[in-house]
Amino acid sequence: MKNNSIKNSIDDTVFEIFVYIVLGITLILVIYPLYFILIASFSDPVGVNTGKAMFFLYNPSLEGYKRIISDNRIWSGYLNTIIYTAVGTTINVVITMMIAYPLSRRSFSGRKAITLFLLVPMYFSGGMIPQYLLVKSLDLLDTRAIMVLLSAASVYNIIVARSFLEANIPEDLYESASMDGCSQFRFFSAVVMPLSKAIIAVLALFYGVSHWNEYMRALIYLKKESLYPLQLILSSILIENQVSAAMVDDVLLMEEKNMLKELIKYGVIVVASVPVLVAYPFLQKFFIKGVMLGSIKG
Amino acid sequence: MESLLDISKAEKKNKLYDSITPNRFKRTIIKDWQLYVLCAPVIIYFLIFEFGPMYGVQLAFKDFIIGKGIWGSPWVGFKHFERFFTSYQFNIILRNTLVLSIYSLAAGFPFPVILAIMLNNIRGERFKKIVQTTTYAPHFISVVVFCGMINIFLSPSTGIVNFFIKQLRLEPIFFMGKASMFSHIFVWSDIWQNTGWAAIVYIAALSGINPELYEAAKIDGANKLKSIWHVDLPGIMPTIITLLIMRIGKILSLGFQKAYLLQTPLNIDASEIIATYTYKVGLLDAQYSYSTAIGLFNTVVNILLLIMANQLSKKFNDVSLW
Numbered sequence A: 001m002k003n004n005s006i007k008n009s010i011d012d013t014v015f016e017i018f019v020y021i022v023l024g025i026t027l028i029l030v031i032y033p034l035y036f037i038l039i040a041s042f043s044d045p046v047g048v049n050t051g052k053a054m055f056f057l058y059n060p061s062l063e064g065y066k067r068i069i070s071d072n073r074i075w076s077g078y079l080n081t082i083i084y085t086a087v088g089t090t091i092n093v094v095i096t097m098m099i100a101y102p103l104s105r106r107s108f109s110g111r112k113a114i115t116l117f118l119l120v121p122m123y124f125s126g127g128m129i130p131q132y133l134l135v136k137s138l139d140l141l142d143t144r145a146i147m148v149l150l151s152a153a154s155v156y157n158i159i160v161a162r163s164f165l166e167a168n169i170p171e172d173l174y175e176s177a178s179m180d181g182c183s184q185f186r187f188f189s190a191v192v193m194p195l196s197k198a199i200i201a202v203l204a205l206f207y208g209v210s211h212w213n214e215y216m217r218a219l220i221y222l223k224k225e226s227l228y229p230l231q232l233i234l235s236s237i238l239i240e241n242q243v244s245a246a247m248v249d250d251v252l253l254m255e256e257k258n259m260l261k262e263l264i265k266y267g268v269i270v271v272a273s274v275p276v277l278v279a280y281p282f283l284q285k286f287f288i289k290g291v292m293l294g295s296i297k298g
Numbered sequence B: 001m002e003s004l005l006d007i008s009k010a011e012k013k014n015k016l017y018d019s020i021t022p023n024r025f026k027r028t029i030i031k032d033w034q035l036y037v038l039c040a041p042v043i044i045y046f047l048i049f050e051f052g053p054m055y056g057v058q059l060a061f062k063d064f065i066i067g068k069g070i071w072g073s074p075w076v077g078f079k080h081f082e083r084f085f086t087s088y089q090f091n092i093i094l095r096n097t098l099v100l101s102i103y104s105l106a107a108g109f110p111f112p113v114i115l116a117i118m119l120n121n122i123r124g125e126r127f128k129k130i131v132q133t134t135t136y137a138p139h140f141i142s143v144v145v146f147c148g149m150i151n152i153f154l155s156p157s158t159g160i161v162n163f164f165i166k167q168l169r170l171e172p173i174f175f176m177g178k179a180s181m182f183s184h185i186f187v188w189s190d191i192w193q194n195t196g197w198a199a200i201v202y203i204a205a206l207s208g209i210n211p212e213l214y215e216a217a218k219i220d221g222a223n224k225l226k227s228i229w230h231v232d233l234p235g236i237m238p239t240i241i242t243l244l245i246m247r248i249g250k251i252l253s254l255g256f257q258k259a260y261l262l263q264t265p266l267n268i269d270a271s272e273i274i275a276t277y278t279y280k281v282g283l284l285d286a287q288y289s290y291s292t293a294i295g296l297f298n299t300v301v302n303i304l305l306l307i308m309a310n311q312l313s314k315k316f317n318d319v320s321l322w
Helices: A002-042 A045-049 A063-069 A072-104 A111-123 A128-137 A144-149 A155-168 A171-179 A184-195 A197-212 A216-221 A230-238 A254-297 B002-020 B022-031 B033-061 B066-072 B079-086 B088-108 B110-120 B125-140 B143-154 B160-167 B179-207 B211-219 B224-249 B256-262 B274-284 B288-317
Strands: none
Touching: A002 A063, A002 A254, A002 B110, A002 B125, A002 B143, A002 B179, A002 B224, A045 A254, A063 A254, A072 A111, A072 A144, A072 A155, A072 A184, A072 A197, A072 A230, A072 B033, A111 A155, A111 B033, A111 B288, A128 A216, A128 B033, A128 B274, A128 B288, A144 A216, A155 A197, A171 A184, A184 A197, A184 B033, A197 A254, A216 A230, A230 A254, A230 B143, A254 B125, A254 B143, B022 B033, B033 B066, B033 B079, B033 B288, B079 B088, B079 B288, B088 B110, B088 B179, B088 B274, B110 B125, B110 B179, B110 B224, B125 B179, B143 B160, B143 B179, B143 B256, B179 B224, B179 B256, B211 B224, B224 B288, B256 B274, B274 B288
């Protein structure tokens, strides 16, 4: 018996060391590519190409960022994205909370029917073309409105919010409030919303990130470049390799031009990801809460 | 106390029974009208933008003529489906979709489970936190930026991966230009991006396991590996199965964005999937009916797959989505 437990504790120590090593390697695998992009964006492009900026800054310079800042397309993309994210997220959060509250009430007569109604499109949807034709017939092609309207609410987030309200707003709270003549509207705005700050943060984050990263909707519904969100501008720079001519046309040598293009790519990745990554450490405990709420009743 | 409960139960039953009669039904709606008003914005949004397109699904069985609109266009039966099934692209895009999807599932599914179990079995709380925070982060990188990163890292002339390959005195590889490389790039980059995020659900499930079970396993002489096998895994099995069913149901709805963004003319033989093909045929070539038919085919297969997977899991594990 004793031998066994000693053997076990040796086994366990070996096992734990092994786990630490594997997790350590995982950590490096995740961090390194991000770290590399960051240092490369601040380094001399020649150094990056010859492997001198693999682990540390090489000849630090702001050349790439200077060229990015002077580019109009990126500015207008940024501005559009901020508009879509701010307006879109506000609408999302408000109407999600509005429907999540009734659905969280066991006494609400429409609870089952409405839940079912919301679940149908998860399994059966019209598809890309019918949706496109619908948007076209509503005269919403090439408008800012479509970027906000087409994702006004997600079923997943409604379920997350509903689970939160079920657990945190007791049914009899309203009953006692209604004795004092409180209507459901007032109860919702004066009691439910203030008590739901945590879930509102979660929703704002989920919706906010999806607006910030939205690409496909813009690709399908927007033609005017002045309406393009950041992601669409990024795709032309990063994927189609179309750094605008103005950004590099003062450089004559082809090779140097290509290096500058690479430098600009590193830079735009950083510029586009900064808002999300800066907010991330502060918000991550909310994200986790949200996923857990969703997993209970997903 | 008990009798009180009974009364309230009886009352509930009565209410339920009553609510079926039309008069009562009307009255409950009047009672809850404010709650219905709160639901209205989302319901209207769903009616227009989620259910609205369902009306257009009939295009799959029609020849769309712009002047006549969706309703007025002539019926043509299964013409578009026949054309799709007999076209030479059918095999290619179906194969590519299945390969990418099943490869992702087979290679990607175990990693979050393993990560969660490893995190559950170490003692250093701070290290655990650091690993969790770091591995979640890539999930928030947008798909455009992520594909841009893949392009940059794998570039044959300036990419860091080929830099190392050249250091080893080997020929640089043009990753994005090879159809044979596409599935590996697609799947393994996905694992890099989403393993940490997908692990959250399992971490939550593991934290819900009764600690006494670990104690009991220890007393019975189990080492860590054995307690993982006999306590951790059974504890999260229902979660694993539920997520597996959902993944199987989505096997043909492989995301459009990443495949589209990683496509190059050189790897198109491996990277054209149902979603990207629907987009090109539908929006770029304006063959609305044909594209709708392909989309409908996709949806129907998905539903069948989901029902099948759910049936299987009900039979073997007593876990069901509905």
